[in-house]
Amino acid sequence: MIDHPSAEDFRDTPYGRQLHSGFRLLRFKPELEREFRHYLDRHARTSQRLAALLLIVAVSGYLYVEHRLFNLADTGWLTTLTLLRVLQILPGIVVLVLTFYSRRFRAQANRIFPALLVLIGIIAALIDIRFEALDAELNFRYGAGLLIVASFFFLGVTFWWALLCSVLIVLADVFIASLILPAGRMPEHWIAVSYYVLLLIIGAISRYVHEYSQRDQFLMRKLLGWVAEHDALSGLANRRSHDLALRQRIAQARRDRRPLSLLLLDLDDFKAYNDTFGHPAGDALIRTFADLLAGFARRPLDQAARVGGEEFALLLYNCDNAAAQRIARQLITALAGLEIRHPQDAAARVGVSIGIATLQEGQQPEQLYHCADAALYQAKAGGKNRFAIAAGQSRSDLPVR
Numbered sequence: 001m002i003d004h005p006s007a008e009d010f011r012d013t014p015y016g017r018q019l020h021s022g023f024r025l026l027r028f029k030p031e032l033e034r035e036f037r038h039y040l041d042r043h044a045r046t047s048q049r050l051a052a053l054l055l056i057v058a059v060s061g062y063l064y065v066e067h068r069l070f071n072l073a074d075t076g077w078l079t080t081l082t083l084l085r086v087l088q089i090l091p092g093i094v095v096l097v098l099t100f101y102s103r104r105f106r107a108q109a110n111r112i113f114p115a116l117l118v119l120i121g122i123i124a125a126l127i128d129i130r131f132e133a134l135d136a137e138l139n140f141r142y143g144a145g146l147l148i149v150a151s152f153f154f155l156g157v158t159f160w161w162a163l164l165c166s167v168l169i170v171l172a173d174v175f176i177a178s179l180i181l182p183a184g185r186m187p188e189h190w191i192a193v194s195y196y197v198l199l200l201i202i203g204a205i206s207r208y209v210h211e212y213s214q215r216d217q218f219l220m221r222k223l224l225g226w227v228a229e230h231d232a233l234s235g236l237a238n239r240r241s242h243d244l245a246l247r248q249r250i251a252q253a254r255r256d257r258r259p260l261s262l263l264l265l266d267l268d269d270f271k272a273y274n275d276t277f278g279h280p281a282g283d284a285l286i287r288t289f290a291d292l293l294a295g296f297a298r299r300p301l302d303q304a305a306r307v308g309g310e311e312f313a314l315l316l317y318n319c320d321n322a323a324a325q326r327i328a329r330q331l332i333t334a335l336a337g338l339e340i341r342h343p344q345d346a347a348a349r350v351g352v353s354i355g356i357a358t359l360q361e362g363q364q365p366e367q368l369y370h371c372a373d374a375a376l377y378q379a380k381a382g383g384k385n386r387f388a389i390a391a392g393q394s395r396s397d398l399p400v401r
């Protein structure tokens with residue numbers, strides 16, 4: 001469990017829940033984990049390209065030196081070595097070219113990077129062991145070790161993937177050594193293996209600490225975004241995101257030629273409720289009503305928001321005036337069904353007044369909001385616990401009882 005004050009405050013959000021339950025094994029709940037991997041991928045793009053470039057430059061350099069300086073009597077090995085070096089460079093070139101030219105590859109890259117790295121690592125181990133067997137005076141050793149380090153820091157894959165890659169490289173090294181080296185040379189080779197294992201442990205510890213703080217930062221950023229867009233008490237969208245959604249949905253409704261309705265809702269006699277039952281009970285009522293309202297924003301483009309103290313908005317996409325009236329009626333009935341005691345009349349229940357406006361030709365967001373607000377005023381003036389429709393739209397301001 002993480003020691004963030006926000007973890008406790010925002011347990012209703014996926015980010016707060018994850019902060020609260022912790023992630024010592026470096027794993028989030030599936031949906032968050034997917035989001036985190038996209039985030040990791042976006043941030044690792046530059047280091048992935050640099051790693052590919054470094055691989056090309058370093059291996060080309062080795063190849064050049066091996067050809068110019070090595071006096072390899074076994075020319076068959078020099079040919080194989082050249083082939084293996086080219087095989088090591090190729091994935092680097094492919095990665096570099098594709099990440100610059102193909103968007104689709106960029107999105108898929110994280111899946112194949114580990115496989116490419118293991119392949120390059122196995123080739124590096126093979127080259128090292130072959131040199132070891134040949135007893136060549138000069139050779140570039142411990143290439144597999146460099147790849148173990150790279151897997152932890154350059155790929156933008158998670159700790160667990162990097163660990164898996166590194167373990168596979170070490171195992172492949174031991175396996176290839178057991179095939180190529182005479183039995184008497186194995187003890188000497190274990191020194192190289194111990195070096196790889198040490199690099200693996202150092203890499204894994206550093207990467208674990210780094211990824212832990214990356215995950216923490218990711219959750220905090222997401223939480224900050226959530227706080228900016230939501231109302232802390234009810235968990236619904238706040239006024240700011242309602243204003244934004246209203247503008248976006250109007251533009252979308254115009255483009256798609258779909259109806260759009262806005263319901264403004266205001267809990268009745270809320271001041272009296274606060275005065276009679278206390279402010280905390282008032283807060284609880286706001287939360288209860290918010291939960292009820294959220295259940296009416298059923299489609300992806302619908303939105304339930306808290307736009308003021310005890311004022312709410314329900315934005316319904318592809319919903320004409322008749323459907324909006326049906327929903328308003330259902331809402332009033334559902335609230336009555338909760339049987340929340342009225343502050344002034346023990347026999348009555350808490351109710352809500354609703355103003356409905358449906359988007360008209362050429363109407364601006366402020367005008368639509370104003371129409372719904374005027375209808376809400378009409379519903380209040382007409383006796384509360386009812387809905388009213390904006391002037392000029394189809395008539396009905398009858399109480400739902």
Ligand SMILES: Nc1nc2c(ncn2[C@@H]2O[C@H](COP(=O)(O)OP(=O)(O)OP(=O)(O)O)[C@@H](O)[C@H]2O)c(=O)[nH]1
Nearest residue numbers: 266267268269270271272274279280282283309310
């Ligand atoms: N508990 C609680 N009360 C709030 C909150 N925000 C605003 N209020 C209270 O809500 C009350 C709103 O009162 P009014 O605007 O007079 O509305 P009303 O009493 O519902 O009257 P009608 O709308 O005419 O039915 C005020 O007393 C505010 O203090 C909040 O977050 N929690």
